[in-house]
Amino acid sequence: MRQNGAHPGGKGPAVDVSFILDGLNERQREAVTAPEQPVLVLAGAGSGKTRVLVHRAAWLMRVQGVSPQGLLAVTFTNKAAAEMRGRIEALLGMPAANLWVGTFHGLAHRLLRIHWREAGLVQGFQILDSEDQLRLIKRMVKSMDLEDSSVEPKELRAFINKQKDEGRRPEHLEAYNDHTQRQFVSLYKTYEETCERSGLVDFAELLLRAHELWLNNDELLAHYRNRFSHLLVDEFQDTNTIQYAWLRVLAGNSGLPFFVGDDDQSIYGWRGARIEHLHHFARHFPNTLTVRLEQNYRSTGTILKAANALIANNSERMGKELWTAGDDGEPISVYSAFNERDEAEFVVGRVRDWVGQGGRRDEVAVLYRSNAQSRSFEEALINAGMPYRVYGGLRFFERAEIKDALAYLRLIENRDDDASFERVVNLPTRGIGARSVELLRAYARANATSMWRAAGAMIGDGLTRRAANAVHGFLRLIESLAESTHGYELHEQVDTVIQRSGLIEHFEKDGSERGQARVENLQELVTAARGFTAEDDDLSTLALFLSHAALEAGEGQSTDSSDCLQLMTMHSAKGLEFSIVFMCGLEEGLFPHRRSVGDASGMEEERRLCYVGTTRAMKKLYLTHAEQRRLHGVDNRSFPSRFINELPPELLEEVRPSLSISRPIQQPASPASTTGAAFKLGQRVRHGKFGDGIVLNCEGHGAHTRLQVNFETEGTKWLVMAYANLEVL
């Protein structure tokens, strides 16, 4: 962030480039000022990769004279895109409205909106999120009543998305002999037809269509190749087949890629990301300049040494070694907890100490492999009265009531949107039962038309008088909403719809706290609509708002700005940094996860995940594991993760349980053989009948004190201390 001093740049005689180059290290500068050739930046964790991208963009525009329209900057998340745009604007000191910065999906969407005709779409096409997609598939599978083995909708969705991510249409897949495969392919085709008829596009379809847009329209492709002379890509190791194909086609032989990524941080192989894209980049783009950013500005030397040692156990690497000009800092603390409750209490205790010394909670993260692990931490935090925030979970536009309201709005925009039609045709209940909906569905299928049209046709013929009336009422409601809100401001339109559709009333009448929360969320939707601005000559603001809702699901939880301890999975932590990081549950079977153990590439991805977690820590890293963990309701003995053993022992420091667990169990009121012995959690004890074990937990006071003991042979038992006659070992 240092930007002082005048400095003659190496290039561009007439331009003062010091504001772009000052404060960059040698390697960063090499990347930023690279000549016009393909550039691959291998950017280690915390090595300033976003900075390099941002400064490269500024360099191209200010020094190389590339116009903002000549740049295309691609990221994976909306958050990253917003950050990149913000930083470019800050560096240039001006808004960069002409600059295309966005996610793959966002950019594909933008292109398809402009070229909907060439892409073979309807103008007002809308986007299905993955939940919409699943619902649509479920209905489709159900309505087709397949003779034999029923199809699992989630499997079918995974199949379809995978094919699309690999760039394959049903017609590329006809040759299968396997029955299930053939069925999947045929369903894939039916699914496509349904989407087509309804004017719906799922996430993978956005990318595939955008790719096909290039392939099928030479002039268009030529135009965009000419326009986007420079392609900037962030988190390149996360690109899947279709994303990379899209980039390659766009680049052609003349486009100049500037791709930044880190093969050691590739943790999304399971959702189609191809680390090979990084490995093969130089082969695909001749004359590539590869720059390694290895100087780390985030972590202590100790943390980096640990990370380097860990990742060295992977084989498929391009090779990279992080270093810092700073100090080694504190050793890495390893805590062996007795169980997950003890683990959580340890973490809470340490955070409390940190806060006691004036530290902020939001500079501390608790990272775990799977979401279920958050529970024990939440319990301990609630107990301790410490504010926290859990990442993940439903986001605003994914909430059921919000999607209900959006479904009404989508119908107003496009009557043929079957997904939306089915969602709200009987919500709130208006006497259109499953039977009637089924009839409509069958009619629509038989006549290759939409539910809306089917409804119109069947009012006069095919439905009972009652049902016909109800359906008619629904059609009139939508028409009337569309007509009467025409020309309204977006937020007025939304407000009218949630009122007149009966949604508000429906949730109010619920009476429960949940119903109240839903009403509030609907009102929040009006607020969101009020704050939404987008201009497009051809599309209504409503249509754009709906796309926005699908493409940017909004925040999860409340954006509470208060000082909260951060709880999240290691996956969610990618790209973030914290003063203190607790990596928890480092146990074989949990991390590395049992589903990855035994598979070489799966194991390497687990290790990369561990690398990602490790490199989130700036000052202090804690590793914890429990000797026993309750998972799915059963207690299991667990063993320390191999990842702990892969770290150089001299960097580690074992935390003595007695130092942190100072919770002596209350003395029993009645004398027992244990009188006088201060039981501690973890204390080894002997029982006359059950043999030896470890104290895991204690509850109650005085004569009612109960101990939970894990016996070596008998498993875990609760014992009343006064009668148990436990012997301290």
Next chain:
DNA sequence: CGTGGGCGGATTTTT
């Protein structure tokens, strides 16, 4: 049509 109980399944996530 909405709910409650029985059943099975339970990495990781963004768009």
Next chain:
DNA sequence: TCCGCCCACG
């Protein structure tokens, strides 16, 4: 253990 899903009832 807990959550979501499906089916049987009121």
